[in-house]
Amino acid sequence: MSVRPIRTSLVRGAGAVALCALALLGALSSAGRAAAADPPPIGAVEVGALRVRDARILAPAAPDVAAAYFTIENHGDVPDALVGVASAAAATTELHSTVARDGRLAMLPIERLDIAPGAEVTLAPGGYHVMLLGLHQPLQAGDLVTLTLYFERAGPVTLRVPVRPRADG
């Protein structure tokens, strides 16, 4: 977990260097400009051989805690894994699994979530989720939360996760 900030800053650093290089060279790569200018996609995103879809946060009843859910499809020929999550919307962002133990339910942080080639992994209520603890402001249906996912092979990808009414499940 302590590596996450380092990873984040490395990624940001690389982005800043890339931007500077673009500016200095006056490069007019449309791909580069689009990546710099466009806000992250909403609800679904692709990175490498992975597709993340159905991303959502169910409108939380608590002002400071929420959970994000999504499905990851691996269309590649090699395994990949979700190894980190980050969001500026909360003090703590963690990948969790809800598990039963000793007659209780516990939420355990998990270090990685493997996605086999050709397989998909679903984060859903009652199972895997991204826990957002210490939200900086309460969330309501219609809000968008920017979330960055770090994949072992495909690398980082950022998307905006819509907050949906609870009734949607």
Next chain:
Amino acid sequence: MKSTESRRTLPAWAGAALLALLAGGLLAGCQPVAVAADPSSYRGAVLTQPQPKPDFTLTDTSGAPFAFRERTDGYVTLLFFGYTSCPDICPLQMANLSAALRKQPATVQSAVKVVFVTTDPARDTPERLRGWLDAFDHDFIGLTGSPAAIAAVEAAAGVAPSRPVSRPDGSYLVEHAAYVIAYGRDNYARVQYPAGVRQEDWAHDLPKLVEGS
């Protein structure tokens, strides 16, 4: 020595195998019986022994004492232990229950009381509890008390005691029993609803809980 070891090893293996056979046999034998006992009945987990509704008093979200058995007497009473900083299971259970309850006829709705007992009294003030429950249903009852009082209620209701688990950042999560206990109008619980229960399961069972007891 060697023969002793092998003698020890053999019974151990044999014991394990016997256990596995027994467990398999028990599971295979019990499951159809449990289903056959009442196939058209509840989708929740039916208890082998009805459990009496516990008698306790905690504090409600208005700060007033709430005598649980007395105030819920004659109602189908759905009792749940949880906490408002729980991001996944607690809101899931409450949301499914409230959504299903809202779709029931008034006769069913008015016969059901939902009681949420916090397992995190340090953070779940009455105000916070009320605000959280109102996101689901204004009529849901929220109860709090001292950690000792809540532990006593958990024991009386027969659920595993909740326990706070510290996190590296200084915050904590609370492990807790996450099933809803359904007491009938006769003040006996016969059914429990684990975390995976869906709205359609509630929709199926709520009228039965009201009619059946």
